[in-house]
Amino acid sequence: MRLGELWRYRELIYFLTWRDIKVRYRQTILGVAWAIIQPFMTMVVFSIFFGELAGVPSDDIPYPIFAYTALIPWTFFATGLNQASNNIIGGASLIRNIYFPRLALPIASVFGAVPDMVIAMSILLGMMVVYSLYPSAVALVLLPVFLALAFLTALGVGFWLSALNVQYRDIRFAVPFVIQFWFFATPIAYPASLLDQPWRTLYGLNPMVGVIEAFRWSLLGSGEPPGPMVIVSALVTLTVFVSGLYYFRHMEKSFADVI
């Protein structure tokens, strides 16, 4: 798979990520605040409509922090995926004229979504203090693992979509729709506990289900500890990631000719 080459180009990934972040914030008035506004406003709207008016259950956790905690990994995933699937097309002239490992582009896109997530987390800390909800040490140790799962899912799906995007321009229009659809198919506004077994485990076939539920469990102690559902999700993530990597590698040979 010539992945060693990617390692030699690690500084390129760093610079591409840095470019994406810099450019994103340089020309906006609110700058970094955007990273908070988006999940925060979504949380407010959800709390009013789903939490208060519709009375959607939230695993005995105050609804606002329940929703916000899920929105953090989700926003990271959605931003990373969206950027990754458009980055190859966006870098068309680069690909036509310079050789570098093409994998660097989607990888840098997902890394580029990391700072936003970290910033959004700071609000979460504040909310934890307000609601006096503190994670246990054990659960917190596992948090990076779940974040890594979100990262790999975004990257794996990003590999698929960006490579397909070169060949089929329809993908560009499909991505926002897929993300929106996926959002409602993932337990963000509601808990996975709405489903009974064995459906709950099956629900894990959506890899973001495992990520979100586990993320919430490790920070808020909500739901059940990671079990079969999270394992199913992790396996799906791994499958998507590895197959996406292969597919991307297979297709990248023709990128410069077709793009």
Place this chain on the structure above:
Amino acid sequence: MSSDVNAIHIENLTKAYRIGSRQAEYQTLRDTLTDLLRLPLKRLRAFSPRAVDLADEAYPRVFALNQVSLTIKEGEVVGLIGHNGAGKTTLMKILAGITEPTAGQAVVWGSVGSLLDIGVGFHQELTGRENIFLYGAILGMRRTEISAKFDDIVAFAEIAPFIETPVKRYSKGMRLRLAFSVAAFMDPDILLVDEVLAVGDAAFQRKCLRRMGEVSRTGRTILFVSHNMTAVKNLCQRVIWLSRGQVVQDGPADEVVAAYLKSLSEAARDHVWPDFEAAPGNEHIRLHRAAVHPHDDADAETITIETGFTITIAYWNRKPGAVLGLDIAVYNAMGIVVFNTRPPADTLWQNEPLPAGLYESKCLVPGHLLNHGVYRVTLTVVANHQRPIYQHDEVLTFEIQDIAETREGWFGNWQGVIRPEIPWITNRLSDNVPTKD
């Protein structure tokens, strides 16, 4: 400086591209999906890159390279010349690893740096400083390496005052300088430079050529594409002439360039359309001949900066009584109109109603006027002094060659759109040199 060690070895290299409409180019997802549903297993490969099947005649395709074989030794500076679409860029892209050959193989020893287009790695919103690091990283340089060379790069590009300005505020030439400077300092074993220098001003072009000369003296291999034959001859010892994806000639620079120019001028310097029906034109006129020749000697092959030349236009007038005027515009390689000329009023047949028939006008351009380079001629036919009734872009293309003798060994491109012979006088005004006390 060339040694006996191979730097590039190419064997039967072939690259076929699919051509056709955009529609066919990007197949729609729907097509693939419906095929997939109909014939699941057979069609799975539809998701694969659509490699061009050489045996499959059904696809319209173009051979950008066709069975090219050649070897380039370490330290050689090789020029690559040929018409538009000859396959020069394609060859470089394969050597750089940007695209894969359809058949055959290319082996490269050492690191490859390429400058195929200017400023592609730049981000418009970032400053010159930030872009140097970004572009350097894209070209495969380490951050420490870029930092170490940063001052040299900025000095070479001569953009120090603009280093903190976003690149979107740069002129095209400034962007080129920055791009070339980063590429020039990356020290690859093999440097591929495509026709990019044309954008810069002459002074910077000269500087780039000098830098490439320096690079080659350190034993690096350079492959240089250019339509500027003077630059090619100055820089390269060996030249490869490609045409329609094949090597036409490969040898000493002077020889190959001369042969190429000869073919070029034969092709575009004298057009005759003997068949009235097939000749370009419209209901008013039809062209019969368009030609450029040196004044005195119609058989001479080359037009140099010293020779005057004649532009001949012959045409049929189809509307009896039309008052026609020819208008010739000569463009240089930068697309600048160098001059625009019409027959003066006292020329025979000028301003007179023309009976139907075949007419020929000659325009005599003096020597010592234009600089060397490639020129294109656009012909416009004007009725009644105002209404253009026919226009033919690039009716002629010709090259004016530099004469090495006048250069006194000086290296590079002579600047200027025109190159008149201008008298100079130098006098000694005093034999006294003031000294500081």
